[in-house]
Amino acid sequence: MSDTPANGPALAVVVKGWPRLSETFIAQELAGLQDMGHDFAIWSLRHPTDTKTHPLHDKITAPVHYLPEYLRSETARVLAAYRAARRLPGFAEARRIWRADFARDRTRNRVRRFGQACVLATELPAGTRAIYSHFLHTPSTVARYAAVMLGIPWAFSAHAKDIWTSPDWELREKMAGDATGATFGATCTAFGADTLRDLATDPDRIDLIYHGLDLSRFPAPPERPKRAPGDPIHLVSVGRLVEKKGFDRLIAALSMLPDTLDWRWTHIGGGELKDQMRDMAAKGEITDRITWRGPLTQPEVIEAMRASDLFVLPSRIAINGDRDGLPNVLMEAASQKLPILSTAISAIPEFIESGTQGLLASDRPQDLADAIAWMAENPDDARAMADAALDRLRSDFGAEPGLRRLSERLTALTGA
Structure with a gap:
């Protein structure tokens, strides 16, 4: 002390x-x-x-x-x-x-x-x-x-x-x-x-x-070239492995993605459900597509966002009533023009209007899987929503x- x-x-x-x-x-x-x-x-x-x-x-x-x-x-x-x-x-x-x-x-x-x-x-x-x-x-x-x-x-x-x-x-x-x-x-x-x-x-x-968000602390968003045919879509999520973040629902959703979609998911963050989440991935036979990076510094998080194609945060209401407010990581993703998929929980719709600044699905695994597939199949729409999210961040947040x-x-x- x-x-x-x-x-x-x-x-x-x-x-x-x-x-x-x-x-x-x-x-x-x-x-x-x-x-x-x-x-x-x-x-x-x-x-x-x-x-x-x-x-x-x-x-x-x-x-x-x-x-x-x-x-x-x-x-x-x-x-x-x-x-x-x-x-x-x-x-x-x-x-x-x-x-x-x-x-x-x-x-x-x-x-x-x-x-x-x-x-x-x-x-x-x-x-x-x-x-x-x-x-x-x-x-x-x-x-x-x-x-x-x-x-x-x-x-x-x-x-x-x-x-x-x-x-x-x-x-x-x-x-x-x-x-x-x-x-x-x-x-x-x-x-x-x-x-x-x-x-x-x-x-x-x-x-x-x-x-x-103090945008002076962040690099300008990268130019994001279109994914070449056959390239996997890289998903990234940032958040603690706790109930309210909904990563159990996301892992279930990833297991439901069509075989025709090649994907990779990177998770950043710690949390008490780490072992449970990894067991779920193993049972879903998707472990080889997932990278668990653990807690990272903010510059490392931004670097991972810049290398990704879609940010996913499947927030939900926990059994004890706990839930997210307006997670800063959504604004950090927007700062890098990274398309966003999240849920209409708590204050998230205060920043993202579904279909305008990003896509808000329910936290049902099938709905999340459908939304991921749609974002992957409609890159121009996803890119337009990312542009709109950055504009909203600059003007109001x-x-x-x-x-x-x-x-x-x-x-x-x-x-x-």
């Missing part, structure tokens, strides 16, 4: 883990805020597990501090923090909130969050004026408890799983219009914003801020407007 200075940045940014390859949207945002002159420190609930980092992570110069990932692993630190936290002006109120939360969620995680909040509240430098958390579930719980202890404002950025898998009572209380609720909340999809505004005491506190709005919000939050 970094040494905590006596006086540090006015803003503390709480994240679940830092750095993470799968969360380029957070790195892009923080790099953008840094370029706009914001001074902040990063406080992470977990240590990194990825062995690689993106160039964006290396660009961010903010100090990084790690809270105790498990309370038992740093008992002395946690106990010292608890004793010190008891002297803070808002400790009694924070403990009351935690007890009410724990009565409805009697888990070790809830205990861990309060312990992490005690550490955060007592180790933040004296100059900290506000806390801003990424994700509305665990990081915002820690941020809220700590902010109440200290009597300072806090805010959040919500994304996908944190909205769809959190109980309504918890979302409502974090967005309550009192001193314990968030001063503002940002979320990256209109679909998510509508959901949160319906639950918030003051809907005006919820901003729709698309992450967008640049990073700068969202960063400007977030910068205004954070400046007001810290009073800096």
Whole structure:
């Protein structure tokens, strides 16, 4: 852990883990805020597990501090923090909130969050004026408890799983219009914003801020020659091997493709279902057509996209309600004029109108297989949709407007 200075940045940014390859949207945002002159420190609930980092992570110069990932692993630190936290002006109120939360969620995680909040509240430098958390579930719980202890404002950025898998009572209380609720909340999809505004005491506190894409960080799209007759079509997907990404449905779909279509599929990303997905491919007798590349840096992802013919992301709703928001990889594919096949889940239609900027199928394997075959057989239409996706990205999904709005919000939050 970094040494905590006596006086540090006015803003503390709480994240679940830092750095993470799968969360380029957070790195892009923080790099953008840094370029706009914001001074902040990063406080992470977990240590990194990825062995690689993106160039964006290396660009961010903010100090990084790690809270105790498990309370038992740093008992002395946690106990010292608890004793010190008891002297803070808002400790009694924070403990009351935690007890009410724990009565409805009697888990070790809830205990861990309060312990992490005690550490955060007592180790933040004296100059900290506000806390801003990424994700509305665990990081915002820690941020809220700590902010109440200290009597300072806090805010959040919500994304996908944190909205769809959190109980309504918890979302409502974090967005309550009192001193314990968030001063503002940002979320990256209109679909998510509508959901949160319906639950918030003051809907005006919820901003729709698309992450967008900073195209200055990406190479110009390549010229894509037409595939020669007999050449295989190269498919690529980027995403963790988890239920909501729908790769089980895609593997089933690949097994259904007609024998007349020669194809190759490259998957990029980690995830707990890796072994299960590979077993499915083996049973479908398609292993020799698949390349599993694991987690890659953003430049490596872009290189793979430039060498491919079709981007496929078969997102779906998981059993527990989890789902994608608007995955940045769709915009990254669009930046390289790579035709896109996805599904009409959550906020994906906010970027892609089916038949205009890409093709949106259902997540049924046969429908996915039919859509892949259609894209392969109609390359001119696929190319036109890729052109339209890049035009939409440039006109409506640049990073700068969202960063400007977030910068205004954070400046007001810290009073800096």
